[in-house]
Amino acid sequence: MVIGDIKLAVNENNLKVGTNIARLRKLKGISQEDFAFDIGYSKNHISSIERGKKNITKKVVDAVVRYFDVDEEELYK
Numbered sequence: 001m002v003i004g005d006i007k008l009a010v011n012e013n014n015l016k017v018g019t020n021i022a023r024l025r026k027l028k029g030i031s032q033e034d035f036a037f038d039i040g041y042s043k044n045h046i047s048s049i050e051r052g053k054k055n056i057t058k059k060v061v062d063a064v065v066r067y068f069d070v071d072e073e074e075l076y077k
Contacts, residue, residue, distance in 0.1 A: 011052060013076070014049075014052040014053070014054070014055060014056065015051075015052030016052075016076065016077075017049070017052075017056050017061075017075045017076060018049050018050040018051055018052045018053075018056070019050070019052070020074065020075045020076075020077065021046075021049060021050055021064055021075065022050040024064075024068045024070065024074075025050075028068070032046050032047055032050070035067070038067060039060075039063040039064065039067050040063065041060065041063075061075065
């Protein structure tokens with residue numbers, strides 16, 4: 001059961017981070033496509049992250065916090 005709990009926690013964390021990225025992007029009035037291009041990823045990759053379907057790597061986190069000029073913790077609130 002521990003594995004199931006860990007997977008659930010990872011999925012919840014992915015969704016939280018993705019939701020926060022989408023929120024920041026929308027506050028700036030930026031499309032997914034433009035945002036993805038600006039940080040060097042595909043629109044599909046960013047869409048998957050925003051929907052919590054893909055694990056976010058440290059490399060992507062770094063690109064996002066630089067782009068929005070926020071602390072990394074902002075993504076995990």
